[in-house]
Amino acid sequence: MIFDARHYWIRNAHVPASIVVNGNKWTSRNGRNDNLLHVDLEIVDGAISAILAAGTYENYASPSIDLQGGMVWACFVDLHTHLDKGHIWGRASNSDGTFDSALMAVKKDSQKNWNAEDVYRRMEFGLKCSYAHGTKAIRTHLDSAGKQGSISFEVFRELRKKWADRMILQAVCLVSLDYFLTPEGEKLADLVAESDGILGGVTFINPEIDQQIDRVFSMAKERKLNLDFHADENDDPDSDTLRRVAETAIRQKYRGKTVCGHCCSLAVQEESEAESTIALVKKAGIGIVSLPMCNLYLQGRRPGKTPRWRGVTLLHELKQAKVPVAIASDNCRDPFHAYGDHDALEVFSQSVKIAQLDHPFGDWASAITSTPADLMGLPNVGRIGVGLPADLVLFKGRNYRELLSRSQHDRIVLRDGKAIDTTLPSYAELDDLLEK
Structure with a gap:
């Protein structure tokens, strides 16, 4: 040959x-x-x-x-995945395809089944798929509350070592941000630092959200960690945690790399408000990763009703503002997304059709190659x-x-x-x- x-x-x-x-x-x-x-x-x-x-x-x-x-x-770069959740659909399906049902199904399954062997085998299955399809680098979020953090990060470290000659792996801890206001949150941040990971979590609007975001940035600065948030994964125009993350990054003069995923609510906000947020995101140096396949699956579901929107953020407007924009797989064959095969070409193909990344195609190929590589700190990849x-x-x-x-x-x-x-x-x- x-x-x-x-x-x-x-x-x-x-x-x-x-x-x-x-x-x-x-x-x-x-x-x-x-x-x-x-x-x-x-x-x-x-x-x-x-x-x-x-x-x-x-x-x-x-x-x-x-x-x-x-x-x-x-070779592709998959910036936002959930390898620890992957491929549990056969034992933990989503009864109605909604976000809330997905949360409940995953919580129940993790409490019952997520020991080290289970997580290891499912994560490696995802790596095998990604590698065969042509991916070289992956960032995965790991559910990390309580003892699960220790289990999953240990598995991640083992797989990172085993796959070092084939795949570049990064891991982000995933908890709700209130977790970081507790002693357990401090321990988790230390675990992330010891694992050469990225500090992260899910931002939900609540009375203490500003304090929570501020604390996470402080912890990241103390440990010299990069940040990666799930932000505004909903269709609520009042959900503005992306703006709050950007404001905090600017106020704290944070110099690490920050990525925010989903950011769906930006697409349903008033145009002037969205433009203002995008300007702050640009000023803060934040990169955005959209997950079109998963959000198309979850967003806008109502029993017996046709969805009225696509669940994606303002990809074109962000890119026009020179904000780094990436697309990624997100979940595969789990309650948050019943489908997917860790194929970055499928991600690109579906994203082109969902978000109309054509006429012209321009440089959108970078969204699944060089742009996520840059956000992962990999200048020679993608x-x-x-x-x-x-x-x-x-x-x-x-x-x-x-x-x-x-x-x-x-x-x-x-x-x-x-x-x-x-x-x-x-x-x-x-x-x-x-x-x-």
């Missing part, structure tokens, strides 16, 4: 221009506002050694493969460039209309220039867990 060679070329490929970080600027032959570059890539010893305009050479001395115009992406590892995903689809119209199940995933086994794990691996 050509991908076993030390030196080879990938010819006649289309690459999203926004994820190419060095080399010449080429004019796309693809057109239609796809913002694609038509290139040949040279791979030597697992790294990209040259990027040339397609057809620069008539003949190549080294082995080569003609992609016939197929697209090449950098992009294609000379000198970078040949961590690539090769598709037969030659443009976005072809890429997003089929599953691309026959994609080729390269890690350090070598093709990996893209066989997905069988659901049967978890059957004994789901019989509990």
Whole structure:
């Protein structure tokens, strides 16, 4: 196989221009506002050694493969997942598809089943799926109240070590913010620091919300931790915790990286209020990650009624304000989202259709590659460039209309220039867990 060679070329490929970080600027032959570059890539010893305009050479001395115009992406970066919740649907379904029912189902299941073996096997199942689909870096939130924090962070550390040669893993603690006003919250922050994790939690409007947010920022500064919040995952225009997080970051002069996920209520607020919040988010240096698939599933559910909105935040407006915007998987096959397979291409495909990230596609490819990599502090991940590892995903689809119209199940995933086994794990691996 050509991908076993030390030196080879990938010819006649289309690459999203926004994820190419060095080399010449080429004019796309693809057109239609796809913002694609038509290139040949040279791979030597697992790294990209040259990027040339397609057809620069008539003949190549080294082995080569003609992609016939197929697209090449950098391996994906999944900024917001819940690997610890994943794949429990068979024993903990959501009775009506609502957010409240999801909370209750997960709480009941975690109290009964979430020991170290259970969490480990389900988290690793998610990693196997992600890896086979072409993801290189993942940030997962871990339910962390009480003893669960110790269990799940220990499992996370084990998996991070085991998968270190294949996947970059980060973990965020997940509790409601009032937890950090207690001694248990202090212990959790220390556990996060000891685990090289990210401090985080869910922001709910309540009389003490400002005090809670302020305390979390102080704890992060004391321990030199980055922050990652679930914010405003609802359709209540009075839910403004994103604004409060931004104001606190500015007031405390916080210099770490802050990410806020969901931020759905921003889309139902008055335009002037939303614009004001976005300006504060920009000033605070906060990155936003939207979870279109999960929020489409949960938001706006009413028995016997058709949902009237899509549950996504103001992606276009945030991006136009130059706020870093990413998209991610969120939950897979659990009470918060009954579907999903940790496939970042599916996330991108669905997000394009849900949030209309086309006409033109522009640089939205960055939202599942280089932008989340930057928010995770990974400057050499999620992009294609000379000198970078040949961590690539090769598709037969030659443009976005072809890429997003089929599953691309026959994609080729390269890690350090070598093709990996893209066989997905069988659901049967978890059957004994789901019989509990």
